[in-house]
Amino acid sequence: MNASGQDQSEQDKHKPHIPPKPQDKTKGNQKGGKKPGFSFYWIYAILALIFIGLQFFNWGGSAVEISQMRFENEMLVWSEEEGTDIKKIKIINQELVEVYIKEDRLYKEKYEDAATGRGFGDVPRPHYVFQIASVENFDNHLRQVQSEWPREDRFPIYPETRRSWGTDVLSWLLPIGLLIAFWIFIMRRMAAGGGPGGQIFNIGKSKATLFDKDTHVNIDFKDVAGLEEAKVELMEIVDFLKNPKKYTDLGGKIPKGALLIGPPGTGKTLLAKAVAGQAQVPFFSLSGSDFVEMFVGVGASRVRDLFKQAKEKAPCIIFIDEIDAIGRARGKNPVTGSNDERENTLNQLLTEMDGFGTNVGVIILAATNRADVLDRALLRAGRFDRQIHVEMPDLTERESIFNVHMKPLKMAKDVEADFLAKQTPGFSGADIANVCNEAALIAARRNRNEVSKKDFMDAIDRIVGGLEKRNKIISPMEKKVIAYHEAGHAAVSWMLEHAHPLVKVTIVPRGKALGAAWYLPEERQISTFDQMFDEITSTLGGRAAEDLIFGKISTGALNDLEKITKQAYAMVAYFGLNKKIGNISYYDSSGQSEYSFTKPYSDKTAQRIDEEVRNLVEQAYQRAVEVLGENRENLVKLAELLLEKEVIFREDLENIFGERPFPDPENKKEKEFQIGSNPLSQEKGGGELGTES
Numbered sequence: 001m002n003a004s005g006q007d008q009s010e011q012d013k014h015k016p017h018i019p020p021k022p023q024d025k026t027k028g029n030q031k032g033g034k035k036p037g038f039s040f041y042w043i044y045a046i047l048a049l050i051f052i053g054l055q056f057f058n059w060g061g062s063a064v065e066i067s068q069m070r071f072e073n074e075m076l077v078w079s080e081e082e083g084t085d086i087k088k089i090k091i092i093n094q095e096l097v098e099v100y101i102k103e104d105r106l107y108k109e110k111y112e113d114a115a116t117g118r119g120f121g122d123v124p125r126p127h128y129v130f131q132i133a134s135v136e137n138f139d140n141h142l143r144q145v146q147s148e149w150p151r152e153d154r155f156p157i158y159p160e161t162r163r164s165w166g167t168d169v170l171s172w173l174l175p176i177g178l179l180i181a182f183w184i185f186i187m188r189r190m191a192a193g194g195g196p197g198g199q200i201f202n203i204g205k206s207k208a209t210l211f212d213k214d215t216h217v218n219i220d221f222k223d224v225a226g227l228e229e230a231k232v233e234l235m236e237i238v239d240f241l242k243n244p245k246k247y248t249d250l251g252g253k254i255p256k257g258a259l260l261i262g263p264p265g266t267g268k269t270l271l272a273k274a275v276a277g278q279a280q281v282p283f284f285s286l287s288g289s290d291f292v293e294m295f296v297g298v299g300a301s302r303v304r305d306l307f308k309q310a311k312e313k314a315p316c317i318i319f320i321d322e323i324d325a326i327g328r329a330r331g332k333n334p335v336t337g338s339n340d341e342r343e344n345t346l347n348q349l350l351t352e353m354d355g356f357g358t359n360v361g362v363i364i365l366a367a368t369n370r371a372d373v374l375d376r377a378l379l380r381a382g383r384f385d386r387q388i389h390v391e392m393p394d395l396t397e398r399e400s401i402f403n404v405h406m407k408p409l410k411m412a413k414d415v416e417a418d419f420l421a422k423q424t425p426g427f428s429g430a431d432i433a434n435v436c437n438e439a440a441l442i443a444a445r446r447n448r449n450e451v452s453k454k455d456f457m458d459a460i461d462r463i464v465g466g467l468e469k470r471n472k473i474i475s476p477m478e479k480k481v482i483a484y485h486e487a488g489h490a491a492v493s494w495m496l497e498h499a500h501p502l503v504k505v506t507i508v509p510r511g512k513a514l515g516a517a518w519y520l521p522e523e524r525q526i527s528t529f530d531q532m533f534d535e536i537t538s539t540l541g542g543r544a545a546e547d548l549i550f551g552k553i554s555t556g557a558l559n560d561l562e563k564i565t566k567q568a569y570a571m572v573a574y575f576g577l578n579k580k581i582g583n584i585s586y587y588d589s590s591g592q593s594e595y596s597f598t599k600p601y602s603d604k605t606a607q608r609i610d611e612e613v614r615n616l617v618e619q620a621y622q623r624a625v626e627v628l629g630e631n632r633e634n635l636v637k638l639a640e641l642l643l644e645k646e647v648i649f650r651e652d653l654e655n656i657f658g659e660r661p662f663p664d665p666e667n668k669k670e671k672e673f674q675i676g677s678n679p680l681s682q683e684k685g686g687g688e689l690g691t692e693s
Contacts, residue, residue, distance in 0.1 A: 063098060063115050063129040068138075071099065071130055074110055076145060083153040085111075089142070090126070090158045094135040098126035135159075210284055210309075220277040224270055225404045226397030226429070230388045233258065234271060237363060238279045241315050255385035257353065257364035259323075261371040262390030265430030268367035271390070272319045275365065282316035284309070288325030291345045299326065299345030307352040307362065314361030323366040329375045346375060354382040372589060392428055394523065395421055401429050405436040412452040420456055425523055435459050464518070465510035472509045480643065481546060482507045482515040485556055487639040488545025488628060489517045489538060494653055495627050497662040498534035506647045514556065529577045536564045537620040537627075544624035545635060564620070568613045578612050581605075631657070 078084045085105040090098040106114055106127075114127040132138045139157070146154045221231050240247055240254040247254060260268040276283035284306065291299040310316050326345045353364060366384065368374065378384060393401060398421035406417060424432065438459035443451040474482070486505045493499035500519035507515040543557040572578040574587040586600050599606060628635055637656050642648055654660075 063126040064113055066128050066130050068097075068130050068132060071097075071128070072141075075099065075101075075128075076142075078149045078153060084149065084155060086155045088156050088158065090160050091132075091135060091138075092160050092162050094159070095131060097130055097132055097138070099128040099130075100124070101127045210282060210313075218277060219270070219273045221274045223404070224267065224274045225400035226393045227267055227271065227390060230260070230271055230390050231274075233386060233388050234275050235278075237317075238275060241279045241281050241317075241363070244315075254363065256362075256382060257366065257384040258386040258388055259371070259379070259384040260365070260367040260388050260390055262369060263392060263428065264369050265428035266390045266392060267429045268369075268390050269321055270429070272321070272365050272367065275317060276319070279317060282310075282313040284313075284316065284318045286320060288320055288322045288327065291326050292342065299341055300348035303345060303348040303352055310362045315363075316361065317363050317365060319365040319367075321367050323378075324368045324370040324373055327366075327368070327374045327378050329373060346378070350375075350377055350383065353378075392426060393432075395425075398424060398427065398432060401432045402436070405433050409436060409440055410450045412450045414453045415451065415456060419453070423457070423460060423520075425521060431463065434463060438462060461510070461518075465513060465516050467510065469509040472514075474509070474514065478514075479507065480639075481550065481554055482556065483642045484545045484549050484635070484639045485542040485554075486515045486517050487635055487642055488541040488543075488548075488624075490541075490648075490653060491631055491635050491638060491657070492541030492544070492624050492627050493517075493519065493538035494657055494660060495631065496534040496538055498528075498531040499538040500535070501660070502650055502653060504647065504649050505642060507642055508646050513559070529571070532567060532571055532577070533616075533620060536567055536617065537624050539564050540617075540621045540624045541628065544621060544628055545639075548625060548628050548632070549635075549639075564617060565613070568616050569609070571616065572612045573609050578616070580608060580612055 075086055076084075082105075085101055085108070087100040087102045089100070092098060101111055101114060105111065106116075111127070115125060142157060221235065224231065237254060237258060244254070260271060262268055272285070276285070286306070291302050306318065310318055326342050326349065328342060328346075330343050330346065364384070371379075371387070379387070399417045402417040402420050406415070420435075424435065427435070435456065436459075439451050439455040442458050442462075443455045446455075448455070486507055490502050490505050493502055500521040503518040503520050505515075505517045510516060539560050540557075542560055543553055546553050546556075572581055574585050576583045576585055588600075601609075634656050638648070638653065641652060641656070645652075
């Protein structure tokens, strides 16, 4: 073993040494950073340096500069044996004299400093040079001296006008070059957004924000509370992007687009973010207004550029928020005869989504709360195949949304999400997020270490009614009128079967309202005539109480009158709940009558509608007066209690009026509803000159 090992080592010694393979620095540069690319500006700089250097380069040595006195004393001489040493003289530009010495005389000691060599192209160079003050005096002096010499020894004098072509070229090229360089610098700064005209060269480029593996979204469907039906629809799109073979094997095709439709604040954009985080594919996000520009054709150009980028990143998702900015129905522009940029942008969008060319792997998501104004060609199958309705959250969804937004808060033990969900019917997801944030701010303002139930209830009241204004100057008489007004609302709603149960009544001014009554409405999808008529009657209870007690009415019922007028017209003209008008609806769900100058009914029908609305409101008002007249004593007690406490709750009405004569729905029997508020059924009154909102 040792012998073989020694032999192997001896063989290794005699093997030629192979140096290690050098590492590829190019790859390292590509990983660590981009290698600087070649630029033509370097060539321009080198040429400029060569050009300037030629002007100062000494080809074979330069002439020796001497004084005019030396020239006259040492060189401008003549002898009989040798004659003159000067071969010729050149007067340059009437100020410079170049002296050429004969070649056979340069051996003399006085010419040992003379310049030697040849210029460019083997052209002889002058040996000496000096300045003269006056060319006329110098010329006369030379002629006078040479007049005494023999004719054959006289040297020639050449006047010459010489120009430096390099200097002349630089004199006009350099300013132009500086202007061009300055212009390029300014344009590049503008293109990079460095000035008021930023992006002027990229104005036709898409403004979409790209989220890919480097800038991915951290939100997924687990972070979206509620909206279970919408998540199921979108999860199928995400699953197709991850496992397309599962669908293509059966011959299926994924929908090309999905349109999220719903009121503001319901979570449409949040769903799009969840899709981006869940799919883990390139995600382009932009708004519909990003396509609109003051320049003609820019919107269409941006659409083309957006889909060009999307095809390069396919499979990917494009999300267009507020698509109604460019998707409005064509031909409905009130400004006729103009070139509508929005229509051009929409036409290009329709072509890109489903035109002659196909976009394989590009899925379009869009969101809007005005689906009624969108063009029908945009909503057809093949473009937005699916329309996903994102509605206001119900009780269970509100509870889950509260759980999501309450996680980062330091909560007290008495706060329960289901209780808060029952206190906020009609709230959207954005409203619930605002409630949680406002409750935390109120708790911090009160120097508390945790957020309590009282903070949440105050936050709800503040969001619904506005900030309390206890310092507002109100006369005792005005305060009494406001108290009876709000007591009238509470009394009439308590005595009517279909009116919403009362939650709280206050005469503390909030926002523009001088008083308010909160109710907890039943969450229903359809309403009958009796239900709507009872709601109108209870709304008119405030004005009826003023008329019954004081014998006169005030301007504090502006909000009430506005509400019941709209509701009464809806009952007569929209819902077909009037016998004389009949089962006819003049409501336009498509929104196309927005630009119409004519009503869909005759003047006679309009007069009848006005009469029926007036009769309906008058019947409800007389009914409210009758109810309050039958319970006048209790109305006075309730108003006096309201003047004393300023805020009363449901239990106070039970003590005065007794148990409600009509059974409440099952979800409203719990005592926990004795405090709270609701934004949709808030009745405000007591406003000065009808300024309440």
